[in-house]
Amino acid sequence: VSGASPRVVIVGAGFGGLTLARALRGTRFQVRLVDKNNYHLFTPLLYQVASALLDPAEIAQPVRKLIRGLDNCDFHQGTVVELDLDQRRVLTDQGSLDYDYLVLATGSTTNYFGNRSVEERSFGLKELPDGLSLRNRVLERFELSRWEQSASKRRAMLSFAIIGGGPTGVELAGALAELINLVLPKDYPDLNPHEPSVQLLEAADRLLGTFDPRLSQAALRALERKEVEVRLGAMVKEVREDELELEDGSHLTVGTVIWTAGVRGSGLATQLGTATSRQGRAPVGARLQLEGRPEVFLIGDLADAGGLPMLIPVAMQQAKYVARTLRDLEAGRQPAAFRYRDPGMMATIGRNAAVAQLGPIHLQGFLGWVMWLTVHLAKVVTFRARAIVLVNWAWEYFFYDRPIRLILRAGNNR
Amino acid sequence: VSGASPRVVIVGAGFGGLTLARALRGTRFQVRLVDKNNYHLFTPLLYQVASALLDPAEIAQPVRKLIRGLDNCDFHQGTVVELDLDQRRVLTDQGSLDYDYLVLATGSTTNYFGNRSVEERSFGLKELPDGLSLRNRVLERFELSRWEQSASKRRAMLSFAIIGGGPTGVELAGALAELINLVLPKDYPDLNPHEPSVQLLEAADRLLGTFDPRLSQAALRALERKEVEVRLGAMVKEVREDELELEDGSHLTVGTVIWTAGVRGSGLATQLGTATSRQGRAPVGARLQLEGRPEVFLIGDLADAGGLPMLIPVAMQQAKYVARTLRDLEAGRQPAAFRYRDPGMMATIGRNAAVAQLGPIHLQGFLGWVMWLTVHLAKVVTFRARAIVLVNWAWEYFFYDRPIRLILRAGNNR
Numbered sequence: 001v002s003g004a005s006p007r008v009v010i011v012g013a014g015f016g017g018l019t020l021a022r023a024l025r026g027t028r029f030q031v032r033l034v035d036k037n038n039y040h041l042f043t044p045l046l047y048q049v050a051s052a053l054l055d056p057a058e059i060a061q062p063v064r065k066l067i068r069g070l071d072n073c074d075f076h077q078g079t080v081v082e083l084d085l086d087q088r089r090v091l092t093d094q095g096s097l098d099y100d101y102l103v104l105a106t107g108s109t110t111n112y113f114g115n116r117s118v119e120e121r122s123f124g125l126k127e128l129p130d131g132l133s134l135r136n137r138v139l140e141r142f143e144l145s146r147w148e149q150s151a152s153k154r155r156a157m158l159s160f161a162i163i164g165g166g167p168t169g170v171e172l173a174g175a176l177a178e179l180i181n182l183v184l185p186k187d188y189p190d191l192n193p194h195e196p197s198v199q200l201l202e203a204a205d206r207l208l209g210t211f212d213p214r215l216s217q218a219a220l221r222a223l224e225r226k227e228v229e230v231r232l233g234a235m236v237k238e239v240r241e242d243e244l245e246l247e248d249g250s251h252l253t254v255g256t257v258i259w260t261a262g263v264r265g266s267g268l269a270t271q272l273g274t275a276t277s278r279q280g281r282a283p284v285g286a287r288l289q290l291e292g293r294p295e296v297f298l299i300g301d302l303a304d305a306g307g308l309p310m311l312i313p314v315a316m317q318q319a320k321y322v323a324r325t326l327r328d329l330e331a332g333r334q335p336a337a338f339r340y341r342d343p344g345m346m347a348t349i350g351r352n353a354a355v356a357q358l359g360p361i362h363l364q365g366f367l368g369w370v371m372w373l374t375v376h377l378a379k380v381v382t383f384r385a386r387a388i389v390l391v392n393w394a395w396e397y398f399f400y401d402r403p404i405r406l407i408l409r410a411g412n413n414r
Numbered sequence: 415v416s417g418a419s420p421r422v423v424i425v426g427a428g429f430g431g432l433t434l435a436r437a438l439r440g441t442r443f444q445v446r447l448v449d450k451n452n453y454h455l456f457t458p459l460l461y462q463v464a465s466a467l468l469d470p471a472e473i474a475q476p477v478r479k480l481i482r483g484l485d486n487c488d489f490h491q492g493t494v495v496e497l498d499l500d501q502r503r504v505l506t507d508q509g510s511l512d513y514d515y516l517v518l519a520t521g522s523t524t525n526y527f528g529n530r531s532v533e534e535r536s537f538g539l540k541e542l543p544d545g546l547s548l549r550n551r552v553l554e555r556f557e558l559s560r561w562e563q564s565a566s567k568r569r570a571m572l573s574f575a576i577i578g579g580g581p582t583g584v585e586l587a588g589a590l591a592e593l594i595n596l597v598l599p600k601d602y603p604d605l606n607p608h609e610p611s612v613q614l615l616e617a618a619d620r621l622l623g624t625f626d627p628r629l630s631q632a633a634l635r636a637l638e639r640k641e642v643e644v645r646l647g648a649m650v651k652e653v654r655e656d657e658l659e660l661e662d663g664s665h666l667t668v669g670t671v672i673w674t675a676g677v678r679g680s681g682l683a684t685q686l687g688t689a690t691s692r693q694g695r696a697p698v699g700a701r702l703q704l705e706g707r708p709e710v711f712l713i714g715d716l717a718d719a720g721g722l723p724m725l726i727p728v729a730m731q732q733a734k735y736v737a738r739t740l741r742d743l744e745a746g747r748q749p750a751a752f753r754y755r756d757p758g759m760m761a762t763i764g765r766n767a768a769v770a771q772l773g774p775i776h777l778q779g780f781l782g783w784v785m786w787l788t789v790h791l792a793k794v795v796t797f798r799a800r801a802i803v804l805v806n807w808a809w810e811y812f813f814y815d816r817p818i819r820l821i822l823r824a825g826n827n828r
Binding site for chain 2: 037038039055056057062064065068074075076077078094095139143144146147186187188190407
């Protein structure tokens with residue numbers, strides 16, 4: 001019907017999808033946001049849930065709460081099972097939604113590069129339940145070790161290997177090392193401090209491969225000061241019970257393996273009828289549209305937009321671009337092509353140390369950490385969450401005391 | 415060996431076990447605390463986790479943190495699988511512990527009175543995972559209802575029946591009604607406010623049967639003001655999919671059934687070689703000892719000590735009594751018999767209303783609520799948890815806005 005509000009379905013309430021919904025506020029589009037979870041996850045702090053520093057509710061916010069102010073937007077929780085691009089319909093496990101414009105922003109999942117042993121025997125760190133599982137695992141290992149008489153068995157039990165020296169691996173290694181070296185000894189007075197260990201394995205010859213090499217060096221030194229054993233040039237071949245085999249044939253005794261060495265575009269990429277990139281992303285044109293489907297947009301990690309990195313700023317800038325483009329299309333204007341402005345990047349290595357690369361400005365050590373804290377605190381979504389995160393961080397900073405250490409299985413549904 | 419420290423094993427880190435460990439601080443006993451979880455749960459506020467007002471970490475504290483100041487006490491996480499009373503040994507799923515004195519404080523579990531349909535199809539509210547499961551269920555039902563076209567199906571989906579009009583049932587009914595009537599409409603602007611419903615079913619002819627009848631009346635009125643449908647004299651016969659059958663033959667359409675109608679002594683009671691009471695509790699003598707085993711004590715819900723109620727103050731007073739008695743026995747003194755001093759009881763019905771019965775003082779309405787808030791806040795275990803609980807309560811009180819509404823499956827292990 002001419003004059004009716006065009007229906008925009010956005011799949012995914014991550015940084016891309018949520019930013020787009022907000023950017024369409026006050027327009028005549030009728031926006032429908034769909035996600036398999038009912039919350040938006042602040043993924044940069046997920047490693048802090050895994051290391052028992054933050055609680056899930058501090059880094060996740062209900063989507064409905066985040067879109068309360070948007071009169072033209074509603075939310076449906078559901079998992080997309082099929083896309084009918086010809087009929088312009090999204091089918092989910094709960095029901096289907098018709099669209100005039102479709103924006104896919106389903107992000108990425110852990111990439112095991114086809115290594116079954118890694119997939120089956122390692123912990124990922126991508127979704128909120130991953131963070132909780134890992135937290136449970138770490139704390140359980142320490143509890144179990146209190147029953148074990150053999151020192152060598154305790155050492156194996158308390159050894160943690162993180163595979164992948166990108167920002168997630170570096171940040172998790174720093175946080176785990178601090179949990180183990182500074183916090184847990186208070187709770188385990190009988191623990192021999194030489195028994196637990198954290199290793200970080202990276203296949204390349206330096207950490208943080210996308211950063212300036214001097215910052216990679218700074219990160220390496222900061223981790224080593226925290227007693228993380230860093231192995232560069234270490235390619236993992238197979239994960240076995242309590243053991244890791246490297247490509248060079250060497251074996252490491254490791255009780256818990258955490259895989260942060262890669263992500264790939266979410267499964268939806270394969271349902272679009274186009275070939276996907278090596279990273280499992282679906283190619284889009286200069287206006288982020290699917291080829292031959294000008295009404296279908298892809299943004300964020302799912303979209304291969306000229307090889308842009310899988311980073312939050314990319315997704316957010318693309319979301320704002322799509323909002324402008326939708327308005328242009330409705331008004332009959334020709335939209336400009338998408339252009340990315342790189343705002344820089346940063347990674348933290350526990351208390352007092354971080355590396356930040358913001359255009360010409362490179363920061364490390366304490367200054368980098370203050371920058372990291374400021375930027376992340378400003379971004380945590382609501383004021384209330386911000387206040388609680390700050391209380392927890394301050395507490396931990398002054399008392400070396402992680403407040404949250406419950407081993408918690410959530411209930412099965414019944 | 416004469417002169418060696420007597421070994422006290424305490425099974426259960428609830429209110430009884432934890433109080434006992436603390437009361438033995440500074441004595442020459444070597445205390446070993448065992449629990450299947452690594453946390454102590456503040457059970458009186460569990461219904462607030464179920465109704466999405468509090469997060470798990472706000473009502474649970476790691477046991478190790480709570481016993482940090484106790485030099486003569488350590489903690490082992492494990493589930494007791496067998497008691498070898500002759501060899502004075504506790505066998506757990508992780509290892510075994512020898513004792514000179516054993517104190518069993520394993521509390522109680524949900525009692526379904528043998529009704530299989532209730533056990534299989536209803537939600538309990540006794541342990542922390544129960545609270546999380548119920549929270550997930552309530553929020554999931556609301557999300558699902560957004561896809562449902564039929565109003566009658568939505569009404570069934572959004573109907574919640576709580577069985578059992580004791581303090582837990584009354585408090586949960588009040589909190590759920592407020593969540594549904596005051597908070598969720600903000601997140602679900604399209605929700606018809608007449609579709610969701612909360613029912614409270616009680617087999618007796620009044621709520622809060624252990625309170626003064628006038629306070630039962632006050633609780634009934636407070637719940638009805640919050641639009642809870644209270645049915646007295648309603649005995650449940652069978653729970654079926656989306657339906658409840660009562661003993662009088664009537665049927666109710668109910669999407670979610672929550673069972674708070676009874677508890678029984680924990681499974682350990684049946685491993686002691688004595689007959690258990692109707693409530694599944696094991697009988698103890700005037701000094702809380704197991705008959706014929708003066709070195710084995712039972713306290714709290716697990717112990718049938720002359721029919722005392724299953725209440726936290728009973729467990730805590732018994733814990734302090736056992737600490738004194740252990741010192742008496744070691745000193746060769748004859749211990750006095752245990753005597754219970756009733757400190758009163760209270761129950762809250764959401765915002766601004768509670769009933770409290772403290773000896774001759776009976777409070778209701780807002781005054782009762784202030785009393786309830788003061789007592790509970792003072793008891794939440796550490797300062798930090800207290801501060802966060804207070805922030806959340808204040809936020810909710812002023813903004814009618816439950817902050818925590820994530821539907822969260824915790825990770826299976828891995």
